[in-house]
Amino acid sequence: MPNINTRAHVLVRDCFTCxxxxxxxxxxxxIKILDYYNPERKQWDAHWKAEPLRSNGATVDHIIPEDEGGYDMLDNLVACCVACNSSKGKGQRNLLPQSLDKSWDGGSSIFLTLAPSYRIHLSKEDKxxxxxxxxxxxxSDKETFNQE
Ligand SMILES: [Zn+2]
Incomplete structure (x- = not known):
């Protein structure tokens, strides 16, 4: 498993798109920080109620699996959803071209905006x-949340 810095780099490079x-x-x-931000989830129902992480959680996948000699090198790593990652190992799959849609950040800007307020709840890994x-x-996305 590549370290967090490598995974973040791959996810950002691939615009958080499988x-x-x-x-x-x-x-x-x-998702975790939004639960603290709004436990009622009123504002976020449309986006988060369906437990997006179950199928659309951000993971990083080895194109050539480690047990077939693939390494933790950037050109062997791609952003991958939980659903595709868990159906892995059935031969070569086609890679889509890298997304160039920078408007989607996987929620990074929300996380960066809210994290300072909920620091006590953050794990080592979150930090x-x-x-x-x-x-x-x-x-961070200060405009949406209107925080100081
Ligand atoms: Zn996928």
Whole structure:
């Protein structure tokens, strides 16, 4: 499993879009932080009620599997949804071209905006994701949340 910095780089590079089926991916950390932000989930029902992580959670996949000699190198790693990742191992699959749709960030900007307010709830791993996403040039979305 590539480390968080590598995974963040691959997800940002692929615009949080599955390279096998083209579905938009959701970062697990953003779902978690939205639960703290709005436990009633009123504002987010349309997006989050269907447990997007179950099929559309953001993972990183080895094009050539590790047990077939694939390495944790950037050109062997792609953004992949949970559904495609779990159906893996059935021969070669076609890779979609890299998405160029920068308007979708997997919820990174929401995570970066809300995380400072919920720091007490963040795990070590969450904090590593924060740093990694910032390093990849992701920015917070202050306008949507109107925070200071
Ligand atoms: Zn997929």
């Amino acid at each position: 390279r096998y089926c083209g579905t938009r991916l959701y970062l697990a950390q953003v 590593k994701w924060l740093k990694a996403l910032e390093k990849e040039g992701m920015t």
